[in-house]
Amino acid sequence: MTQQVPDKETIKGFNRDIVDEFRTNDGKVGGQFANADLLVLTATGAKSGQPRVTPLAYFRIDGKLIIIGSFAGSDVDPAWVHNLRANPQAHVEVGTDEFEVAARELPSAERDELFSRITAAAPGFADYQARTNRVIPLFELRRA
Template identity: 60%
Template sequence: MADNWNEQIMAEFRANGGKVGGPFGHMTLLLLHTTGAKSGQPRVNPAGVFNIDGKMLIVASLAGADANPAWLHNLRANPNAHIEIGTDEYDVVARELPRDERDAAYARIVEQAPTFAEYETRTDRIIPVLELRRR
């Protein structure tokens, strides 16, 4: 189900110059290309992106699930990634924010997308936030 869901979002993203409708119509999305930590195979996942103080941030929320998304494990193993955003694409390096930076950034993300406050209530884990820097 999740793979099919992601495939539909990615197809819509690519067909519409990086725009999608439905539950993500109000957000900026990117397509995150990572390398599987175990498999070494290429992986692609849609992710919401936030611009906070000039930093491009993504949130490993998995809608508040108790487990981290697989792409986070992949980025922890290999922080070099590739993104598609709008009609542009380029290489990035991911940096997981330390707790103090993460907490401040998450509060700002919640201001832009209040649903992320709800995600925090669904899990006991600290939802990671990562900065993507263009390489």
């Protein structure tokens, strides 16, 4: 079930527009993400060492801040997953709050339990998992 991945410039432009709207409107955006819980993650590029800014949906489960590497069900992990694996220290913006985090990729059993809870609340993530053979990774972002 190969899914077409948009080119990098299209993704960058899309993300830049969402981040601009997020920052202009105190963490709120419209369109397809109007009622979604979004954060802005600034991670360090695995290869470049440069800041990489990405808007992401997040969930708060049992006091944990969780992000999902779904990439809309494509067969590759999103770039931010590679960046956090290489450099787990990052910066997060949630609404008007900003803080440093340490990212932790969840091990299989913990990931599976939380993923089932996420898909119960947001079934689209189950659709994304069904589109790919890779296991969609989950990360916990802990305040540093």
